Amino acid sequence: MKNISKIFTGMLLSLFLFTSCEQFQEAGKAREIKSLNAVVKVNLNIGNAPKPESLNVRLINYEERYEVTTSVSSDGSVTIGNIIPGIYTITASAEMSKDGFTYNYSGNVVNIDIVNDNKQVDIEIGASKSGALILKEIFYCGSRTPTGGSYFRDQFYEIYNNSEDIQNVKGLCLALLNPNTATANLPVWPGDDAANFVYSNAIWQVPLDKDYLLNPGESIIIAQMADNHKKVNLNPSSPVDLLSAEFETLVKTTSLISDNPAINMQMAFWPVQSPQWLTSVFGGAFVIYIPSEAINPNVYVSPIGRTDKNYKIRIEEVIDAVELVGNINQVQLKRVPAVLDAGAATVGGTYLSKSVARRIKTTLTDGRIIYYDTNNSSDDFTVMNVPEIRRNGAKAPSWNVWK
Numbered sequence: 592m593k594n595i596s597k598i599f600t601g602m603l604l605s606l607f608l609f610t611s612c613e614q615f616q617e618a619g620k621a622r623e624i625k626s627l628n629a630v631v632k633v634n635l636n637i638g639n640a641p642k643p644e645s646l647n648v649r650l651i652n653y654e655e656r657y658e659v660t661t662s663v664s665s666d667g668s669v670t671i672g673n674i675i676p677g678i679y680t681i682t683a684s685a686e687m688s689k690d691g692f693t694y695n696y697s698g699n700v701v702n703i704d705i706v707n708d709n710k711q712v713d714i715e716i717g718a719s720k721s722g723a724l725i726l727k728e729i730f731y732c733g734s735r736t737p738t739g740g741s742y743f744r745d746q747f748y749e750i751y752n753n754s755e756d757i758q759n760v761k762g763l764c765l766a767l768l769n770p771n772t773a774t775a776n777l778p779v780w781p782g783d784d785a786a787n788f789v790y791s792n793a794i795w796q797v798p799l800d801k802d803y804l805l806n807p808g809e810s811i812i813i814a815q816m817a818d819n820h821k822k823v824n825l826n827p828s829s830p831v832d833l834l835s836a837e838f839e840t841l842v843k844t845t846s847l848i849s850d851n852p853a854i855n856m857q858m859a860f861w862p863v864q865s866p867q868w869l870t871s872v873f874g875g876a877f878v879i880y881i882p883s884e885a886i887n888p889n890v891y892v893s894p895i896g897r898t899d900k901n902y903k904i905r906i907e908e909v910i911d912a913v914e915l916v917g918n919i920n921q922v923q924l925k926r927v928p929a930v931l932d933a934g935a936a937t938v939g940g941t942y943l944s945k946s947v948a949r950r951i952k953t954t955l956t957d958g959r960i961i962y963y964d965t966n967n968s969s970d971d972f973t974v975m976n977v978p979e980i981r982r983n984g985a986k987a988p989s990w991n992v993w994k
Contacts, residue, residue, distance in 0.1 A: 627676060630711045632668035633683050633698065637718035640694050642666075643685040646716065650705075652677040653920050665696075665716075676706045680923045682933045683714045684967055693721040695966040697933040701923040702775075717930030721964045722910040723754035724763070724879060727810060727985070730946040730978035731915060732938050733872045734820075734829045741942050743869050744848075745820040745829045747836065747978070750879060751810040751949075751985055753962055758805045761798075763910075764859060764886070765813055766791035768876040769894075769901050773916040773924040773935075778894030789878055789909065789928065790894075790901040793868065794860040794886060795840050803837075803990065808959040810985040812836035815869055817853035830944045830978050835987065835994040840868045852993035859886040862900040872941045874915030876926045880908045906931065913968050915947065922969060934969025946978035958984065 631648055643665050650659045655677055663669040663683065681703055685696040698716040726748060733743040748765060752758045769778060769792045780790060795813070797803060805811065817839035820829035824847070833839075839853040848867070861868070870877075882904075891900040912931035916922055922935045938945040949962035950973050960983050963971040981987065987994045 626672065627674045627705055627708045627710070628670055628672050629674055629705050630668055630670050630709060631663060631681060631683070632711065632713050633663055633665065633716050634713060635665060635696075635716045637696065637716065640696075640718035641687060641689045643687045643694075643696055646683040646685040646696060649682050650674065650679045651681075651922075652679050653922060654678065670709075674705055677704075678923070679703045679705055681712055681714065682929070682967065683716060684933055684965060686965055693964075695719050695721060695964070697929050697966050699925065699929040699933045701925050717928070719930055719966060721753075721966075722879075723752060723756065723758050724760070724805075725751055725753045725911045725949065725962060725964050726877060726879060726913045727751035727753075727962060728946055728948040728975070728978070728980070728982060729877075729913065729915065730831065731870055731872060731874060732940065732945060733942045734826060734944040735942050736826050737828050741872075742820075742826040742829060743872055743942075744816045744818075744867070745826065745831050745833065746815040746869060747831065747833055747980060748813045748877070749810050749980060749985075750813065751962065752805040752807050753964060755807050757807070760803045760805055760811060761801065762881050763797045764880055764882060765795050765856075766860075766878050766880065766902070766904060767793045767870055768878065768926060769899070770926060771871045771875055772873045773914075773921040773926065775924055777926065778897065781892065781895055786928070787906055788903040789906060789912075789931070790892065791860065791878070791904055792862070792899065792901050794902060795856040795868070796859040796886065797838060798854065798857055803988070805988055806986070808984075808986055809988050810981055811838060811988065812980050813856065814839045814853060815867070816841075816848060817851040818849060828944075831980065833980065835991070836980070837988065837991050842867050860888045860891075860902045862888070862891065873917040874921075874935075874937060876912070876914045876932075878904060878909045878912045878927075878931065880904060880910050883908060911964070912966070913947075913972075915968075917941075930966070932966055932968050934967040934971075936968040936972035938974050944976075944978065946975045947972040948975045948982060949973075951983065960984070
């Protein structure tokens, strides 16, 4: 019996070794991934903007954390090698200064499967001027309370004068775009000219009662609730005191919400109102603009097959746009046209007490800071572990007498 047992055990061991060797050989073959080529062609649709000589091209596979960069002539195409098979977001961008203006050129395509060799990808390129006003810092993800609860009333949006000229923010609108969060199920908008607009489901506007001037290097703070959120009856764990904010989106529905010194913004368009106004802690998409005509809340449009009400905003009227997403893998779920924002920024989660803020481009001799504004939030923004209003010495406007 012992001999039979030894023979049987030996046969099992041999079979295991043979099978294991085969599996290791197959695994070795699986790792031999052949790199691919892709051909990227750019098509310029830039109106009267000057033509750039070339554009920077980036292929990003977010799942594999893999990136390839190159450049392409503005009227040609480029073959890119050493690409691993997968799903890619491809962007093309450039920046050019002429006649005192800075022009940004950008275009992108998302969810492109590169699994076959020499795949051709066409990218439409648009152009826009860098806005004098920029969304400088946004705290959207909320914070935790001392007991671990969720707190979102401390959201804020900082708008900065990034130019050399005085800017008037009278009538300036902060618009939240539809959909509220990043999704692959984007609405389809009616009309042959649908691509000329972005669509908002909530617009707050700076009052039109007087001029609100911003000098270069000054900023305004728009707070969901312009209070000191570190107070005991709010959230002692909140990272921000927003009592000095210039504006707030007041919706006074509970005793917790008070009318603070900040100027109340106007509800220009908000068809489905709720007990408080907040933007998604998962990341919304925003534009700022000054409308060329008065906003009529009774003039709206609905996506095809739906009934929700949205306001059309001409892309050419947009001063700045920022797309925020829940995590890095959602960058490819684009809502904002690439001509306004070819990328997206994220803090990577919710209730983290973190913000996104623009990266510094240069510091002038007088100490004033110029921030990046390439219309690509993936490049322009970075994550701040502690949100801060008027970071890097930004000044409050003189008409804020309660600061």
